[in-house]
Amino acid sequence: GQSLEQPSEVTAVEGAIVQINCTYQTSGFYGLSWYQQHDGGAPTFLSYNGLDGLEETGRFSSFLSRSDSYGYLLLQELQMKDSASYFCAVNTGNQFYFGTGTSLTVIP
């Protein structure tokens, strides 16, 4: 089966940096994705790591260590609009399994 673990809640100050961790156990692994979901909205894709290392997309970066079954999402220069839920998702090659999500609250 598939199992992903993330912190349930994180609070950070506007302008700061926050890291959201994800550990996973899976049968079949192609890569780790991150999605953002605002209240009442649909999950939207942020980044994908198929190989070990860091991927950077603007203020967001994502890291993967396949040997440790671990990844993280790094959000820099936090803005109020970044308050949302963030999900890591394992890509097994043909399916996506999601973690339970981390609710990020950005405070002034």
Add this chain to the structure above:
Amino acid sequence: DAGVIQSPRHEVTEMGQEVTLRCKPISGHNSLFWYRQTMMRGLELLIYFNNNVPIDDSGMPEDRFSAKMPNASFSTLKIQPSEPRDSAVYFCASSFPPGNTEAFFGQGTRLTVV
């Protein structure tokens, strides 16, 4: 492309009634997924289609749930009979293999069973 389109956006029904949720994936996407989202269980994968064929329905909670994909541009998720515990947001998503690095989600159907 308009993205993944789901209908209805909201559905309120009485316990015991049949509910049908609809999804139109992005044109050209071969894979389609149905997810259910609740506070308690997060985003659960219910069923996955590839080229209109159901590949894995192990996430379908019970026989009251069924899903079909009669062609590449349309899928339905049916609950019959519905129960209050089925209340959730149901998302449809599509992607393009091989690789499938990104799933594109519809806006979801918020189902309330009273």
